[in-house]
Amino acid sequence: MENCRKNCGNFLEGIEFRPMDVSEYPLLADFLYEAIFLPPGVTPPPRKVVEMPELQPYIADFGKDGDFCLCAVQGTQVIGAAWCRYLQGYGSVEDMPELAVSLLPSFRGKGIGTVLLEKFLESIKQRNLPGISLSVQKENPAHRLYERLGFEIVREQADTWVMVYHV
Template sequence: MGLRPAGLADLGFLTEMLYQSIFVPPGEPPPARTILDEPRIAHCLHEWGRIGDFALVAECGERLAGAAWLRFMPSDHPGFGYVAEDVPEIGIALEPWARGQVVGTRLLAGLGAHARSAGIRALSLSVDPRNPAPRLYQRLGWTKVGAVDGSWTMLKHL
């Protein structure tokens, strides 16, 4: 499994990973893909390629396995995991077949390395506490700093 920076041609895959990142409680059907058009969701990748936007894609040969991205959000139009204008929010998801094989850990390390080299002081995210993912985030040094509509806001100092 290799990691590479995403290009503009990867936007379709990033959008699919944004969809995959939406938590589906056990026993519930996945949301319709039109959820991607809802403004607060679409906002995560809208006009992707702005200054500061950065994403990594994980691939196994030619098969795309997952992605993680970071984006600065303005205070008057924040994302779900907003903390501050100088703290980018991240998103991450893998295709179902690629989960549980340390790829997410590697993507998070790669995002962190990029952010450190760009002089970024911290990263934030939003996660549903019913998702197993907070265990991973906590292992990697993320801490819960708030809650919005039942979702945890988590922060990682770099």
């Protein structure tokens, strides 16, 4: 966080980090779409890709017991979201909810995602969870952020790692 304070300039000014309101849960479909990592030169899939059965568990009927979302808000616009829920997803680890996180493209690379994740990790400590898991493509530079924040690789697949943060 100290590094971000020195390098983030004014990008954090006016940004609030708070639990997502129930009325904002429909935005998770957009954030799930934005969470899809695309290597340079790869054409983005159509937005309706989030309707695929393998992606729906990340957002369908969000708000059930155990679901939690922290968002980054600038003014009235939600610009980022970090959420977790118990599901059988790409990064599932037994007895842990799985994390998904993304920012709107114009807010990336400014330290906002780092602060969002740091605050999210602080929040889940209050929830008595053993930890959280995630899946990240090996090509995705975000894996370095996850490692910096204390996530560890627990499973390797062909092009992805499953990582865990122990609370």
